[in-house]
Amino acid sequence: MTETAGDRDTEAVSKFVESFAAQLVEAGMQRMPARVFAALLSSDEGVLTSAELGERLQISPAAVSGAVRYLTMTHMVAREREPGSRRERYRVHGDQWYEALTNREAVIKRWEAALREGVASLGPDTPAGRRMAETLAFFEFVDEEIVKMMERWRDRRDKQFGDVPR
Amino acid sequence: MTETAGDRDTEAVSKFVESFAAQLVEAGMQRMPARVFAALLSSDEGVLTSAELGERLQISPAAVSGAVRYLTMTHMVAREREPGSRRERYRVHGDQWYEALTNREAVIKRWEAALREGVASLGPDTPAGRRMAETLAFFEFVDEEIVKMMERWRDRRDKQFGDVPR
DNA sequence: CCTTAACTTCACAAATTTCTGAAAGAAGCG
DNA sequence: CGCTTCTTTCAGAAATTTGTGAAGTTAAGG
Numbered sequence A, B: 001m002t003e004t005a006g007d008r009d010t011e012a013v014s015k016f017v018e019s020f021a022a023q024l025v026e027a028g029m030q031r032m033p034a035r036v037f038a039a040l041l042s043s044d045e046g047v048l049t050s051a052e053l054g055e056r057l058q059i060s061p062a063a064v065s066g067a068v069r070y071l072t073m074t075h076m077v078a079r080e081r082e083p084g085s086r087r088e089r090y091r092v093h094g095d096q097w098y099e100a101l102t103n104r105e106a107v108i109k110r111w112e113a114a115l116r117e118g119v120a121s122l123g124p125d126t127p128a129g130r131r132m133a134e135t136l137a138f139f140e141f142v143d144e145e146i147v148k149m150m151e152r153w154r155d156r157r158d159k160q161f162g163d164v165p166r
Numbered sequence C: 001c002c003t004t005a006a007c008t009t010c011a012c013a014a015a016t017t018t019c020t021g022a023a024a025g026a027a028g029c030g
Numbered sequence D: 001c002g003c004t005t006c007t008t009t010c011a012g013a014a015a016t017t018t019g020t021g022a023a024g025t026t027a028a029g030g
Helices: A010-026 A031-042 A050-057 A061-073 A096-102 A105-122 A127-161 B010-026 B031-042 B050-057 B061-073 B096-102 B105-122 B127-161
Strands: A047-049 A078-081 A088-091 B047-049 B078-081 B088-091
Touching (some): A010 A031, A010 B105, A031 A047, A031 A050, A031 A061, A031 A088, A031 B105, A031 B127, A050 A088, A061 A078, A061 A088, A105 B031, A127 B031, A127 B096, A127 B127, B010 B050, B031 B047, B031 B050, B031 B061, B031 B088, B047 B050, B050 B088, B061 B088, B105 B127
Antiparallel strands (some): A047 A088, A078 A088, B047 B088, B078 B088
Protein backbone atom coordinates (compact mmCIF):
# COMPACT_ATOMS: atom_id res chain seq x y z
CA MET A 1 0.00 0.00 0.00
CA THR A 2 3.00 2.30 -0.22
CA GLU A 3 2.73 4.80 -3.00
CA THR A 4 5.04 5.30 -5.90
CA ALA A 5 7.31 8.03 -4.71
CA GLY A 6 7.16 10.08 -7.89
CA ASP A 7 3.79 11.67 -8.40
CA ARG A 8 1.96 10.55 -5.39
CA ASP A 9 -1.64 11.39 -5.21
CA THR A 10 -1.30 14.40 -7.41
CA GLU A 11 -4.95 15.09 -7.16
CA ALA A 12 -5.03 15.15 -3.39
CA VAL A 13 -2.16 17.57 -3.40
CA SER A 14 -3.87 19.85 -5.85
CA LYS A 15 -6.97 19.72 -3.74
CA PHE A 16 -4.97 20.77 -0.74
CA VAL A 17 -3.38 23.58 -2.66
CA GLU A 18 -6.72 24.99 -3.67
CA SER A 19 -8.33 24.64 -0.30
CA PHE A 20 -5.43 26.15 1.56
CA ALA A 21 -5.24 28.96 -0.93
CA ALA A 22 -8.93 29.58 -0.43
CA GLN A 23 -8.34 30.06 3.28
CA LEU A 24 -5.58 32.52 2.60
CA VAL A 25 -7.79 34.41 0.21
CA GLU A 26 -10.49 34.59 2.81
CA ALA A 27 -7.96 36.07 5.18
CA GLY A 28 -7.26 38.82 2.69
CA MET A 29 -4.51 37.55 0.43
CA GLN A 30 -4.92 37.89 -3.30
CA ARG A 31 -5.82 34.83 -5.22
CA MET A 32 -2.71 34.17 -7.26
CA PRO A 33 -0.21 34.82 -4.50
CA ALA A 34 -2.22 32.51 -2.30
CA ARG A 35 -2.21 29.71 -4.84
CA VAL A 36 1.47 30.08 -5.61
CA PHE A 37 2.31 30.08 -1.96
CA ALA A 38 0.23 26.99 -1.30
CA ALA A 39 1.82 25.23 -4.23
CA LEU A 40 5.29 25.94 -2.92
CA LEU A 41 4.30 24.82 0.53
CA SER A 42 3.13 21.49 -0.81
CA SER A 43 6.13 20.86 -3.00
CA ASP A 44 8.61 18.41 -1.61
CA GLU A 45 11.65 20.59 -1.74
CA GLY A 46 9.80 23.79 -1.05
CA VAL A 47 11.21 25.07 -4.31
CA LEU A 48 9.62 25.44 -7.73
CA THR A 49 10.50 27.23 -10.92
CA SER A 50 8.26 29.68 -12.69
CA ALA A 51 7.46 27.12 -15.34
CA GLU A 52 6.51 24.48 -12.78
CA LEU A 53 4.26 26.90 -10.98
CA GLY A 54 2.58 27.92 -14.19
CA GLU A 55 1.98 24.34 -15.17
CA ARG A 56 0.71 23.12 -11.82
CA LEU A 57 -1.62 26.03 -11.33
CA GLN A 58 -2.58 26.47 -14.97
CA ILE A 59 -1.67 30.10 -15.10
CA SER A 60 0.32 32.30 -17.43
CA PRO A 61 3.92 33.34 -16.82
CA ALA A 62 2.60 36.83 -16.27
CA ALA A 63 0.41 35.65 -13.45
CA VAL A 64 3.32 33.82 -11.85
CA SER A 65 5.41 36.91 -12.12
CA GLY A 66 2.81 39.08 -10.44
CA ALA A 67 2.17 36.61 -7.65
CA VAL A 68 5.84 36.15 -6.95
CA ARG A 69 6.47 39.85 -6.87
CA TYR A 70 3.93 40.17 -4.08
CA LEU A 71 5.25 37.17 -2.18
CA THR A 72 8.85 38.30 -2.26
CA MET A 73 7.93 41.81 -1.22
CA THR A 74 6.18 40.43 1.82
CA HIS A 75 9.07 38.05 2.46
CA MET A 76 6.91 35.00 2.32
CA VAL A 77 8.97 33.54 -0.49
CA ALA A 78 12.61 33.88 -1.44
CA ARG A 79 13.81 34.23 -4.96
CA GLU A 80 16.80 32.15 -5.98
CA ARG A 81 18.87 31.77 -9.05
CA GLU A 82 20.78 28.65 -9.78
CA PRO A 83 24.12 30.09 -10.80
CA GLY A 84 24.41 29.61 -14.51
CA SER A 85 20.79 29.26 -15.42
CA ARG A 86 18.07 31.52 -16.60
CA ARG A 87 15.56 29.78 -14.43
CA GLU A 88 14.36 31.58 -11.42
CA ARG A 89 13.50 29.39 -8.44
CA TYR A 90 11.16 30.33 -5.64
CA ARG A 91 11.41 28.92 -2.19
CA VAL A 92 9.45 28.81 1.04
CA HIS A 93 11.89 28.60 3.84
CA GLY A 94 9.75 26.58 6.16
CA ASP A 95 10.39 28.98 8.95
CA GLN A 96 10.90 32.24 7.17
CA TRP A 97 7.37 32.22 6.05
CA TYR A 98 5.57 32.36 9.32
CA GLU A 99 8.03 34.83 10.57
CA ALA A 100 6.82 36.91 7.68
CA LEU A 101 3.26 36.21 8.57
CA THR A 102 3.90 37.56 11.99
CA ASN A 103 5.28 40.54 10.18
CA ARG A 104 1.92 42.06 10.06
CA GLU A 105 3.96 44.16 12.43
CA ALA A 106 4.45 46.57 9.61
CA VAL A 107 0.71 46.80 9.34
CA ILE A 108 0.32 47.26 13.05
CA LYS A 109 2.88 50.03 13.04
CA ARG A 110 0.80 51.92 10.55
CA TRP A 111 -2.30 51.41 12.62
CA GLU A 112 -0.48 52.79 15.57
CA ALA A 113 0.55 55.83 13.63
CA ALA A 114 -3.02 56.43 12.53
CA LEU A 115 -4.27 56.01 16.07
CA ARG A 116 -1.71 58.42 17.45
CA GLU A 117 -2.87 60.93 14.92
CA GLY A 118 -6.42 60.23 15.96
CA VAL A 119 -5.70 60.83 19.62
CA ALA A 120 -4.10 64.11 18.68
CA SER A 121 -7.01 65.21 16.50
CA LEU A 122 -9.65 64.33 19.02
CA GLY A 123 -7.81 65.43 22.08
CA PRO A 124 -6.53 63.02 24.68
CA ASP A 125 -9.19 64.04 27.21
CA THR A 126 -12.22 63.39 25.12
CA PRO A 127 -13.90 60.04 25.60
CA ALA A 128 -13.05 59.10 22.04
CA GLY A 129 -9.47 60.17 22.56
CA ARG A 130 -9.21 58.04 25.65
CA ARG A 131 -10.69 55.06 23.87
CA MET A 132 -8.16 55.40 21.11
CA ALA A 133 -5.30 55.85 23.50
CA GLU A 134 -6.27 52.60 25.12
CA THR A 135 -6.41 50.88 21.79
CA LEU A 136 -3.02 52.27 20.94
CA ALA A 137 -1.64 50.97 24.20
CA PHE A 138 -3.02 47.59 23.30
CA PHE A 139 -1.21 47.50 20.02
CA GLU A 140 2.02 48.61 21.58
CA PHE A 141 1.61 45.83 24.08
CA VAL A 142 0.99 43.31 21.32
CA ASP A 143 4.12 44.42 19.49
CA GLU A 144 6.29 43.69 22.46
CA GLU A 145 4.60 40.43 23.20
CA ILE A 146 4.94 39.14 19.70
CA VAL A 147 8.67 39.62 19.73
CA LYS A 148 8.93 37.59 22.90
CA MET A 149 6.55 35.01 21.61
CA MET A 150 8.64 34.42 18.54
CA GLU A 151 11.69 33.86 20.68
CA ARG A 152 9.83 31.27 22.67
CA TRP A 153 8.70 29.64 19.43
CA ARG A 154 12.18 29.28 18.04
CA ASP A 155 13.21 27.68 21.27
CA ARG A 156 10.42 25.22 21.18
CA ARG A 157 10.84 24.44 17.52
CA ASP A 158 14.47 23.63 17.95
CA LYS A 159 13.61 21.22 20.71
CA GLN A 160 10.68 19.68 18.93
CA PHE A 161 12.00 19.45 15.40
CA GLY A 162 15.71 19.65 15.92
CA ASP A 163 17.90 22.55 15.03
CA VAL A 164 18.09 21.68 11.39
CA PRO A 165 20.63 23.00 8.90
CA ARG A 166 18.05 25.06 7.02
CA MET B 1 -7.36 77.43 23.62
CA THR B 2 -10.03 74.99 24.73
CA GLU B 3 -12.42 74.01 22.01
CA THR B 4 -16.15 74.21 21.95
CA ALA B 5 -17.20 70.82 23.13
CA GLY B 6 -19.87 70.31 20.52
CA ASP B 7 -18.51 69.78 17.05
CA ARG B 8 -14.89 70.13 17.57
CA ASP B 9 -12.68 70.10 14.59
CA THR B 10 -15.10 68.09 12.54
CA GLU B 11 -12.78 68.12 9.65
CA ALA B 12 -9.83 66.72 11.54
CA VAL B 13 -12.02 63.94 12.81
CA SER B 14 -13.23 63.08 9.36
CA LYS B 15 -9.69 63.08 8.15
CA PHE B 16 -8.77 60.61 10.84
CA VAL B 17 -11.72 58.44 9.99
CA GLU B 18 -10.67 58.20 6.39
CA SER B 19 -7.03 57.61 7.06
CA PHE B 20 -7.63 54.98 9.68
CA ALA B 21 -10.16 53.29 7.45
CA ALA B 22 -7.60 53.28 4.67
CA GLN B 23 -5.20 51.37 6.90
CA LEU B 24 -7.83 48.83 7.70
CA VAL B 25 -8.64 48.42 4.05
CA GLU B 26 -5.02 47.85 3.29
CA ALA B 27 -5.01 45.13 5.90
CA GLY B 28 -7.82 43.40 4.08
CA MET B 29 -11.03 44.84 5.47
CA GLN B 30 -13.70 45.96 3.07
CA ARG B 31 -14.10 49.62 2.53
CA MET B 32 -17.46 50.32 4.09
CA PRO B 33 -16.99 48.24 7.22
CA ALA B 34 -13.66 49.95 7.70
CA ARG B 35 -15.16 53.41 7.43
CA VAL B 36 -18.07 52.62 9.69
CA PHE B 37 -15.76 51.13 12.24
CA ALA B 38 -13.45 54.11 12.18
CA ALA B 39 -16.40 56.46 12.53
CA LEU B 40 -17.64 54.64 15.60
CA LEU B 41 -14.18 54.61 17.07
CA SER B 42 -13.92 58.36 16.74
CA SER B 43 -17.36 59.13 18.13
CA ASP B 44 -17.37 60.36 21.66
CA GLU B 45 -19.73 57.82 23.09
CA GLY B 46 -18.62 55.04 20.82
CA VAL B 47 -22.21 54.75 19.71
CA LEU B 48 -23.93 55.95 16.56
CA THR B 49 -27.22 55.29 14.87
CA SER B 50 -27.63 54.14 11.32
CA ALA B 51 -28.76 57.58 10.28
CA GLU B 52 -25.77 59.26 11.88
CA LEU B 53 -23.40 56.88 10.21
CA GLY B 54 -25.03 57.42 6.85
CA GLU B 55 -24.79 61.15 7.22
CA ARG B 56 -21.22 61.33 8.48
CA LEU B 57 -19.91 58.99 5.85
CA GLN B 58 -22.18 60.09 3.04
CA ILE B 59 -23.44 56.65 2.29
CA SER B 60 -26.82 55.06 1.73
CA PRO B 61 -28.76 53.17 4.40
CA ALA B 62 -28.10 50.05 2.37
CA ALA B 63 -24.38 50.56 2.64
CA VAL B 64 -24.64 51.09 6.38
CA SER B 65 -26.66 47.94 6.68
CA GLY B 66 -24.12 45.89 4.77
CA ALA B 67 -21.17 47.27 6.69
CA VAL B 68 -22.82 46.70 10.01
CA ARG B 69 -23.74 43.17 9.16
CA TYR B 70 -20.10 42.39 8.57
CA LEU B 71 -18.96 44.17 11.70
CA THR B 72 -21.42 42.44 13.98
CA MET B 73 -20.65 39.06 12.50
CA THR B 74 -17.00 39.56 13.28
CA HIS B 75 -17.87 40.92 16.72
CA MET B 76 -16.14 44.18 16.14
CA VAL B 77 -19.31 46.11 16.81
CA ALA B 78 -22.33 45.40 18.95
CA ARG B 79 -25.85 46.10 17.89
CA GLU B 80 -28.11 47.72 20.43
CA ARG B 81 -31.72 48.74 20.52
CA GLU B 82 -32.94 51.46 22.76
CA PRO B 83 -36.01 49.84 24.26
CA GLY B 84 -38.99 51.55 22.74
CA SER B 85 -37.41 52.94 19.63
CA ARG B 86 -37.00 51.88 16.10
CA ARG B 87 -33.50 53.19 15.96
CA GLU B 88 -30.72 50.71 15.94
CA ARG B 89 -27.54 51.81 17.67
CA TYR B 90 -24.11 50.44 16.99
CA ARG B 91 -21.36 50.43 19.54
CA VAL B 92 -17.64 49.77 19.78
CA HIS B 93 -16.95 48.48 23.20
CA GLY B 94 -13.49 49.88 23.55
CA ASP B 95 -12.19 46.56 24.66
CA GLN B 96 -14.45 44.16 22.88
CA TRP B 97 -13.16 45.29 19.59
CA TYR B 98 -9.55 44.32 19.86
CA GLU B 99 -10.55 41.11 21.46
CA ALA B 100 -12.42 40.58 18.23
CA LEU B 101 -9.42 41.59 16.26
CA THR B 102 -7.45 38.95 18.03
CA ASN B 103 -10.24 36.67 17.01
CA ARG B 104 -8.54 35.99 13.82
CA GLU B 105 -8.38 32.83 15.87
CA ALA B 106 -11.31 31.61 13.88
CA VAL B 107 -9.23 32.18 10.79
CA ILE B 108 -6.25 30.43 12.27
CA LYS B 109 -8.40 27.46 13.20
CA ARG B 110 -9.39 27.05 9.60
CA TRP B 111 -5.79 27.30 8.49
CA GLU B 112 -4.93 24.61 10.94
CA ALA B 113 -7.66 22.38 9.59
CA ALA B 114 -6.41 22.90 6.05
CA LEU B 115 -2.85 22.17 7.11
CA ARG B 116 -3.83 19.01 8.90
CA GLU B 117 -5.55 17.89 5.78
CA GLY B 118 -2.43 18.76 3.86
CA VAL B 119 -0.20 16.71 6.12
CA ALA B 120 -2.55 13.79 5.65
CA SER B 121 -2.63 14.12 1.87
CA LEU B 122 1.07 14.45 1.48
CA GLY B 123 2.05 11.96 4.09
CA PRO B 124 3.75 12.95 7.32
CA ASP B 125 7.11 11.55 6.23
CA THR B 126 7.50 13.46 3.04
CA PRO B 127 9.55 16.62 3.22
CA ALA B 128 6.50 18.67 2.37
CA GLY B 129 4.49 16.87 5.01
CA ARG B 130 7.13 17.60 7.61
CA ARG B 131 7.26 21.24 6.62
CA MET B 132 3.52 21.53 6.99
CA ALA B 133 3.50 19.70 10.28
CA GLU B 134 5.98 22.23 11.56
CA THR B 135 3.84 25.08 10.33
CA LEU B 136 0.85 23.53 11.98
CA ALA B 137 2.74 23.23 15.23
CA PHE B 138 3.53 26.91 14.95
CA PHE B 139 -0.06 27.89 14.65
CA GLU B 140 -1.07 25.72 17.53
CA PHE B 141 1.63 27.39 19.55
CA VAL B 142 0.37 30.80 18.59
CA ASP B 143 -3.15 29.91 19.61
CA GLU B 144 -2.06 29.05 23.10
CA GLU B 145 0.15 32.05 23.39
CA ILE B 146 -2.51 34.46 22.32
CA VAL B 147 -4.86 33.31 25.02
CA LYS B 148 -2.18 33.91 27.62
CA MET B 149 -1.23 37.20 26.09
CA MET B 150 -4.77 38.49 26.31
CA GLU B 151 -4.87 37.62 29.96
CA ARG B 152 -1.72 39.61 30.54
CA TRP B 153 -3.20 42.48 28.60
CA ARG B 154 -6.36 42.65 30.67
CA ASP B 155 -4.20 42.72 33.75
CA ARG B 156 -2.11 45.52 32.48
CA ARG B 157 -5.03 47.49 31.16
CA ASP B 158 -6.78 47.37 34.49
CA LYS B 159 -3.70 48.74 36.15
CA GLN B 160 -3.00 51.35 33.54
CA PHE B 161 -6.48 52.61 32.80
CA GLY B 162 -8.40 51.49 35.85
CA ASP B 163 -10.93 48.73 35.97
CA VAL B 164 -13.73 50.80 34.56
CA PRO B 165 -17.45 49.96 34.72
CA ARG B 166 -17.74 49.36 30.99
C1' DC C 1 -55.22 46.94 13.51
C1' DC C 2 -53.38 50.44 10.77
C1' DT C 3 -49.84 53.78 10.07
C1' DT C 4 -45.38 54.95 9.80
C1' DA C 5 -40.46 54.91 10.78
C1' DA C 6 -36.55 52.21 10.38
C1' DC C 7 -33.79 48.54 8.64
C1' DT C 8 -32.90 44.88 5.12
C1' DT C 9 -32.80 42.71 0.72
C1' DC C 10 -32.44 42.69 -4.20
C1' DA C 11 -31.24 43.80 -8.97
C1' DC C 12 -28.45 46.50 -11.47
C1' DA C 13 -24.90 50.05 -12.93
C1' DA C 14 -20.34 51.55 -12.13
C1' DA C 15 -15.85 50.95 -10.72
C1' DT C 16 -12.19 48.08 -9.68
C1' DT C 17 -9.48 44.08 -9.88
C1' DT C 18 -7.58 40.15 -12.11
C1' DC C 19 -5.50 37.55 -15.64
C1' DT C 20 -4.02 37.04 -20.28
C1' DG C 21 -1.44 37.49 -24.77
C1' DA C 22 1.94 40.02 -26.88
C1' DA C 23 5.96 42.67 -26.93
C1' DA C 24 10.01 44.23 -24.66
C1' DG C 25 13.84 43.33 -21.61
C1' DA C 26 17.74 40.62 -19.32
C1' DA C 27 21.23 37.13 -19.18
C1' DG C 28 23.55 32.77 -20.22
C1' DC C 29 26.03 30.38 -23.90
C1' DG C 30 27.85 29.44 -28.26
C1' DC D 1 28.32 39.66 -30.23
C1' DG D 2 24.17 37.58 -31.45
C1' DC D 3 20.99 33.77 -30.41
C1' DT D 4 18.09 31.74 -27.32
C1' DT D 5 15.62 31.14 -23.17
C1' DC D 6 13.40 32.95 -19.49
C1' DT D 7 11.11 36.85 -17.05
C1' DT D 8 8.77 41.20 -16.76
C1' DT D 9 5.83 44.87 -18.32
C1' DC D 10 1.75 46.64 -20.49
C1' DA D 11 -2.82 47.28 -22.49
C1' DG D 12 -7.05 45.48 -22.60
C1' DA D 13 -10.95 41.89 -22.00
C1' DA D 14 -13.41 39.47 -18.54
C1' DA D 15 -14.94 38.75 -14.10
C1' DT D 16 -15.73 40.28 -9.65
C1' DT D 17 -16.84 43.57 -6.22
C1' DT D 18 -19.07 47.61 -4.52
C1' DG D 19 -22.68 50.85 -3.56
C1' DT D 20 -27.19 52.61 -4.90
C1' DG D 21 -32.26 53.16 -5.44
C1' DA D 22 -36.36 50.94 -4.81
C1' DA D 23 -39.27 47.54 -3.07
C1' DG D 24 -40.07 44.55 0.90
C1' DT D 25 -40.16 43.50 5.87
C1' DT D 26 -40.51 44.32 10.71
C1' DA D 27 -42.11 46.48 14.77
C1' DA D 28 -43.50 50.71 17.55
C1' DG D 29 -47.27 53.67 18.65
C1' DG D 30 -51.53 55.56 18.00
